[in-house]
Amino acid sequence: MIGDSPDMFGNDPAPEGETDETPSQPTAAELEAAGQGSMFGEPGPEAAALPEPATAPAPPAPPPPAAVQPYRVLARKYRPQTFAQLIGQEPMVQTLANAIRRDRLAHAFLMTGVRGVGKTSTARLIAKALNCIGPDGQGGPTIDPCGQCEPCLAIAEGRHIDVIEMDAASHTGVDDVREIIEAVRYSAVSARYKIYIIDEVHMLSRNAFNALLKTLEEPPAHVKFLFATTEADKLPVTVLSRCQRFDLRRIDTRLLSRHFASICEQEGVQAEDEALAMIAAAAEGSVRDGLSILDQAIAHADMDGEGVVAAAQVRDMLGLADRSVRRKLFAALLAGDGPQLLELVAHQFALGVEPVGLLRAVMDLTHRVTLAQVGGGQAADAASAEEHEAIEGWASALSAGQLHRLWQLLLKGHDELRIAPDPLAAAQMALLRVMYAVDMPDPGQLARKLEELASRPAAAPATGDAGAPASVPAPQALSWEELVERVDQAGQLRIAQIMRDWVRVVALSPGHLRFSLAPGFSGDASADLREGLLKATGERWMLELADEQGAPTLRERADARRETEADALRQSPLVKAAFAAFPAAEFVSEAEARPPMRSQRNWRQ
């Protein structure tokens, strides 16, 4: 569903005279053509259904009603017959037109692209362009083949003797290629160029390629090779380097949708826009795939008696999530409505929608909302007015950061779903996680919030701090902290450090300190302490090493306090949600947690 460009098939591929649908003024050639069957070599039983031919310039028989006509799959019926119908491949058509005009045609062309974008159709169009002689038989190669001359007709019907089609998938061997190489030497029977169309050319064996190479290097002037492949990277460089390469693009979903709409119109089939949008999305850029889905959908519609290709029915057919459901899901995610979310998921699952499809649907919506936010107008391909409106609404209500996070979380859930033993459970968990996380502030706000929380407990334990280590003697004259500070200020930094890190006060009164040392301190601190205290207070202190453990050192207290605050923070719902959303997140101190990006956009709606 991420077609990147428009593509083949005009919007209104009104079947031209050469199609065998509506020969309004049957000429002899047309009638012959009709007799030859339908256009691309498909033996045409419908030829029989055509207006009784030839004898009189009979009044144009109205095309027989569709029901009477033998059914022909849409993909064949609506193959592009001119480059104009191949819209979306403009760069290729332009290059080709220039080459034809300047008579600088490559000897070999390579058409690449995903399946169903029109590689072989393009090859046939090129064959026509090169061999068209115009209605008067005088024309030269043209980007606009007439579609009426004998070569054009013959090529369209796959019966031109000088246009040889080969499927490399079933002719991989060197012998098959050798046949071609032999035949290449003889000039074209009737056409200007002898043209070899080799489909799925990457399937040729290495030997076959080698055999072909010589011919590709110095092909006779009257020979053109048209290769088509889905996997150009499997071709030997030696071959690639001798081809003019055209990359056919995936077809944009919107364009596909419009194309299908025009076909439905020509077929006299009613179809809901949303249904066509779903088909276009499912086709993933391939006209052929899309048209076969459309074929099925039309068949279903006929069976149901309504004759309308309806969204609901296509959805069932494709096992797709309803677009309105995905909007509801999206809304429930944003609103934090867990019960509604679970109910929607369960309901869709019961309807046969794959859990992973649900996630995809929500991802698609997120993508659209994001595009709408960035580019305006992009939501225009919404299937319905309601969807369009909803997307626009979200695009203006949500912040870029929020959408980005939604996408990340959904993508993560999507990945998990693929390995989860129970996709339904995984989908529920993933969506709930998204729901919790989507309600979070952006990093800037989170940081501010953390600051707030951090400053609050800092005040409370500060009072509790003196009380909590209850055994600390209430300082009469100077508290221990103040003493340490004084020692520090007296320039006894090393001693102050010992006092902070290692000394556990058992009893403190002016001029008298009972203390113990925290585990890990080696040696006797008494001399240092005495000196430090003397310098700091001008007094000689009585020091006494006690057996009791005493109060925690200042450092221990600071550590404990930080830990408590962190715990308190971790318990706050906000932070819990953050950890749920980013399990790999780390908890860092408030000082570190203050990112420079303070003010993103406000991201609550």
Ligand SMILES: [Zn+2]
């Ligand atoms: Zn022609």
